[in-house]
Amino acid sequence: MRLYEPVPAALQALRGSNIEVILGVQNPQLQSLQTAEGASAWVRDNVQNYMPGVKFRYIAVGNEVDPNSGNAPFVGLLLPAIKNVHQAIVDAGLQDQIKVSTATYSAVVQGFPPSQGSFKNKDFMEPIIQFLAQNNLPLLANIYPYFSNLYNSKKDLPYALFTAPNVVVTDPVENREYRNLFDALLDTMYSAVESSGGQNIEIVVSESGWPSSDGADATPQNAETYYKNLIEHVKGNGTPKRQGKAIETYLFAMYDENLKGGDATEKFFGLFNPENQQPKYQLSF
Structure with a gap:
């Protein structure tokens, strides 16, 4: 199941359900994750506080951030937020249970046939891919x-x-x-x-x-x-x-x-x- 942001009532309802969850960070919230302290607080409040009752599988930091879209203002915030949330997960000892990533989409790629696929903006996507x-x-x-x-x-x-x-x-x-x-x-x-x-x-x-x-x-x-x-x-x-x-x-x-x-x-x-x-x-x- 994917939740696009932490909703306390939904997370409470998921306790003990054995349903695995993708928990999202909405793009406007990326600014709050630019520091290690901000990321640690987010993981504590929205992940650790609901464990072990809720089974988190992934954290999706940002959704469809793309330099060529309306989400362009978030481009510079995305990779630092991914890194900080991942480190917060590691610091909490949860890296073997929860994987951190971001959700992208087909508009960021180009090329045909499929073997010729490449990112339209490699300067943006390549550092993210290499970190993952x-x-x-x-x-x-x-x-x-x-x-x-x-x-x-x-x-x-x-x-x-x-x-x-x-x-x-x-x-x-x-x-x-x-x-x-x-x-x-x-x-x-x-x-x-x-x-x-x-x-x-x-x-x-x-x-x-x-x-x-x-x-x-x-x-x-x-x-x-x-x-x-x-x-x-x-x-x-x-x-x-x-x-x-x-x-x-x-x-x-x-x-x-x-x-x-x-x-x-x-x-x-x-x-x-x-x-x-x-x-x-x-x-x-």
């Missing part, structure tokens, strides 16, 4: 075939929904075949990570989902198809670059967010209706 690699930490990545398909002029909806087994995109550089957009996006990120010194880094898919309303191809049928096929796919297939292993993946999101800003589709990624808490789809994990 040096400390055996994963990278969290938000992977959305919905948006990649929507903004790609060569749209192929079945390829994005895992329903086009006969559509194959070949990567001639590494002689790999891609039969769905999710794998292509994830391996593009892997290539970017590897080219920046992160050959040993595992990528955790910290978000993936499909909207059910108010946008092109945003229907309940397409959303249900995507979620069902994604769940089945990540259980053990791996990607062409990283074959034969499960892909740790978090579905976005638990509930529709009727108050969320941005494009109308942003309100409709939920697996459950917030009004009655009933599932929108019949999913099996």
